[in-house]
Amino acid sequence: MKAKRITIQDIAEKTGYSKTAVSFAFNSPSRISKKAAEKILKAAKELDYIPDPMARNFSLGRHMALGFLLPQRVEASLGNPYIQSVISGIAEVCQKRGYMLTLIPPLHSSVAEAAKNATVDGLITLGLIIDKDIRSILSRRHLPIVSVDGSADDDIHSVSIDDMGAAELQMRKVLEKGHRKIAMIPLPDDAYAKPDAPATVVQKRKEGYRKALEAYSMSFDDIITDAPASTAEEGATVAARILDYSNPTCFIAMSDAAAMGILDVLESRSLDISVIGFDGLEDGLCKRKRLTTIYQSGKEKGLKSAEILFRLIDGDENTPLYTLLPYTFREGTTLKEFR
Amino acid sequence: MKAKRITIQDIAEKTGYSKTAVSFAFNSPSRISKKAAEKILKAAKELDYIPDPMARNFSLGRHMALGFLLPQRVEASLGNPYIQSVISGIAEVCQKRGYMLTLIPPLHSSVAEAAKNATVDGLITLGLIIDKDIRSILSRRHLPIVSVDGSADDDIHSVSIDDMGAAELQMRKVLEKGHRKIAMIPLPDDAYAKPDAPATVVQKRKEGYRKALEAYSMSFDDIITDAPASTAEEGATVAARILDYSNPTCFIAMSDAAAMGILDVLESRSLDISVIGFDGLEDGLCKRKRLTTIYQSGKEKGLKSAEILFRLIDGDENTPLYTLLPYTFREGTTLKEFR
DNA sequence: CTGTTAGCGCGTTCAA
DNA sequence: TTGAACGCGCTAACAG
Numbered sequence A, B: 001m002k003a004k005r006i007t008i009q010d011i012a013e014k015t016g017y018s019k020t021a022v023s024f025a026f027n028s029p030s031r032i033s034k035k036a037a038e039k040i041l042k043a044a045k046e047l048d049y050i051p052d053p054m055a056r057n058f059s060l061g062r063h064m065a066l067g068f069l070l071p072q073r074v075e076a077s078l079g080n081p082y083i084q085s086v087i088s089g090i091a092e093v094c095q096k097r098g099y100m101l102t103l104i105p106p107l108h109s110s111v112a113e114a115a116k117n118a119t120v121d122g123l124i125t126l127g128l129i130i131d132k133d134i135r136s137i138l139s140r141r142h143l144p145i146v147s148v149d150g151s152a153d154d155d156i157h158s159v160s161i162d163d164m165g166a167a168e169l170q171m172r173k174v175l176e177k178g179h180r181k182i183a184m185i186p187l188p189d190d191a192y193a194k195p196d197a198p199a200t201v202v203q204k205r206k207e208g209y210r211k212a213l214e215a216y217s218m219s220f221d222d223i224i225t226d227a228p229a230s231t232a233e234e235g236a237t238v239a240a241r242i243l244d245y246s247n248p249t250c251f252i253a254m255s256d257a258a259a260m261g262i263l264d265v266l267e268s269r270s271l272d273i274s275v276i277g278f279d280g281l282e283d284g285l286c287k288r289k290r291l292t293t294i295y296q297s298g299k300e301k302g303l304k305s306a307e308i309l310f311r312l313i314d315g316d317e318n319t320p321l322y323t324l325l326p327y328t329f330r331e332g333t334t335l336k337e338f339r
Numbered sequence C: 001c002t003g004t005t006a007g008c009g010c011g012t013t014c015a016a
Numbered sequence D: 001t002t003g004a005a006c007g008c009g010c011t012a013a014c015a016g
Helices: A008-015 A019-027 A034-046 A053-060 A081-097 A111-117 A132-141 A163-176 A201-215 A232-245 A256-268 A298-313 B008-015 B019-027 B034-046 B053-060 B081-097 B111-117 B132-141 B163-176 B201-215 B232-245 B256-268 B298-313
Strands: A065-069 A100-104 A122-126 A145-148 A157-161 A182-185 A250-253 A274-279 A292-295 A322-325 A328-330 B065-069 B100-104 B122-126 B145-148 B157-161 B182-185 B250-253 B274-279 B292-295 B322-325 B328-330
Touching: A008 A019, A008 A034, A019 A034, A053 B053, A065 A081, A065 A111, A081 A100, A081 A122, A081 A256, A081 A298, A111 A132, A122 A298, A145 A298, A157 A163, A157 A298, A163 A201, A163 A250, A163 A274, A163 A292, A163 A328, A182 A232, A232 A250, A232 A256, A250 A256, A256 A274, A298 A322, B008 B019, B008 B034, B019 B034, B065 B081, B065 B111, B081 B100, B081 B122, B081 B256, B081 B298, B111 B132, B122 B298, B145 B298, B157 B163, B157 B298, B163 B201, B163 B250, B163 B274, B163 B292, B163 B328, B182 B232, B232 B250, B232 B256, B250 B256, B256 B274, B298 B322
Parallel strands: A065 A100, A065 A122, A122 A145, A145 A157, A157 A322, A182 A250, A250 A274, A274 A292, B065 B100, B065 B122, B122 B145, B145 B157, B157 B322, B182 B250, B250 B274, B274 B292
Antiparallel strands: A100 B100, A292 A328, B292 B328
C-alpha cells in the first residue's frame, strides 16, 4: 500500500556508486565519468527516482519561492482586482527566475503568525502596516521583505506611488469642474493595524484631499463622508445611504471597485451625478462607459516589488529603499462639469 | 555582517537542556516540567529564536502548502478572471486549514518540469491535460492531484461541469431564438497538450454544439468559425475579422472574457448582433449591460477541488473520483430573438 | 579526472 | 528528560 520513497541511497546501492556520485549525476554530470552518469540516470529511471525538492532546498538553504502575505482574509484579498494585478506582476518575475509564488493567508487571523511559518525566501506585503510583531519575526528569520503601498517612512523597502499627490490631483480635478457638494468614500484602513502605526495610504490620501480643499478655502467639514468601501458591493451600499440623506453632485472613491458600485446605484436611480475613481483597473471589461479615474499600475507595483525582493535575496547592497511609481489622471465619461 | 542563524542547538546549550526538551517546549509543553518550558521559552526570546519552518516541515514530511499548476504562462493564466476565481476558491480552503497556496508557473515552458520541483503536499491543475510526463512525476513523488476542467476519463480525481451538456444548452438557446447565421469562437486548446490526450473541455463543448445543431438538421459546416480566443482582446480581434467576411446574427463564445471583447467591437461598429458567453463572471463590474451566458462557478470549482485534494492528502480512501458541478443558463440582455 | 568518506542542515521522535 | 538516530540530499576534503 504505502510504496516507500526511493531515495538517493537506493540508487547508490543499486548502481554500486556512492550517494555523492548520484548527486553529481543529477547536478553536475561533468564531475563524474560519462559512463557513470548514464548508469546512474538509467537506474534512477528504472526505480522511478527523482531527488526530493524539499530535501534539496533544505540542504541548499533556500525555498525557490517568494511569499505574498495576504493583508486580509482570502475572500477580501483575492476578490480585489487591484490586488490580483499586483499578484500577477509578482508572479511574472517569479516565472522569469524559476521561482514559485506562495500566497499566504493570515493564520488564526494573524499575519505575523502566518509569516512565522512561511517557507519562502522573501515576502511581499500590500497595504499592510508592518508592526513590531511582524518585524520581530522577519529579523529572527532573516527574511527580506518588500512593502507595497505600505508605510514608507522607515527601514523597510517599499514600492508605492505618491498617494498624497495623487489624491490631491483627484480632488483638484473635481473642484476644477465646479463641484462643491462632494461625497468621499475612503478605503477601509488596514484591518490589522496597530495604534503604533505610521501613516497609511488612506491617511496620506486624506491629507492630499485636505490640501486640495484648502486651495479652495474648504475643509473636510464641507464634504460628505460616510463609511469606507473597498468592493463594488460596499460602494453601492454606502452610496445608497449617502443619497438618502444628502444630494452630492460628485462622488470621489478611493478605488475603482467601489466606484463601479456607486455607478450602479446611480444608474438604477437614474441620477446624473459625477464619479471619479482610483486605480484604473486594466481588465478592459467595461469600456462602454469609461470611469474617470486616477490611474496607477498594480502590475507594475508587483513587478517592481518582486525585482527589489530578488535583489535583497541576492544580497545586493545597493537596492533602493523607496521606489515611487507614476500615476496619471485618466479622463473618462463619468466626471462632468458642474454648471 | 552575516548574523548566524540561531538554532535549536543554541537554545539547548544556553539553557543546559537538550534539543529534545527545547522541541517539546515549543510543541508539547506538557511533556516537560513547567519550569523547564518557561526557562526555554524565555531563552528563546532572548536569543530571538524561532524554529525554522522548513526544517520543521522537512522533519515532519510535509509542506503545509497546496500547489496550483498554472496551465499557461503567468500573463495568460493570472489575467484570466475565471482562473482567478478558481484560485480564490482554493485559497479559501487553504486558509481554513492553515495552509499556503503556491502558484507554480511553468518551468522552462514545461508544466512537468515545474511539478518536479514543487514543494507542496498536493497539486491542482486547471484545464490541463495530464500527460504521461506529468503522470510519471506525480507517481514518483507520490503527489496527489486534482484536475479541474481536465480529462475526466481516467484515474485522476477531477472536478468539472458537464461541458457537453452545457454547450448543447448554450447552442440550443441560440437556435431557439431563431438564429441560423451563427459565429462560434472557441477557447484555445491546452497549449501543452500532447497528441495522446483524451477529450478536452473544448472538444466536449464542440460535441455539445454538434448535438444541438443536429437537432435542427444543421452541422458545423453551417456555422462560422475562425480562430480561438480566451481574452477580451483576442475576442475583439477575432470578432472583427469575422465581421469583415460575413454577417452573423449571433456570436457564441466559450468564455465571458472573449464575449466582452466581442461586445466592444459590436458597440464600436454600432451593430445589433446577439452574443452569448460562457462562465458567468462574478465580478459584478458590468451590471449595466448584462451578458447572457452559461453560468458556472469558478470559485465553487476551486473550493471543491481543494477539499478533495485535502481528502487525498489525509488518505481518505473514499474520495469520489469525479465531481460534477451544476451550470445554468443566465438570462441577460445580449441574446435577442431573431425575427 | 573520477570517485568516496564523512559531515552538515534543523528539528522530531524512539528507546532508554 | 535525554542521547542518538533519522529524514534526504549536498558538498568540502581527500585518495587513487
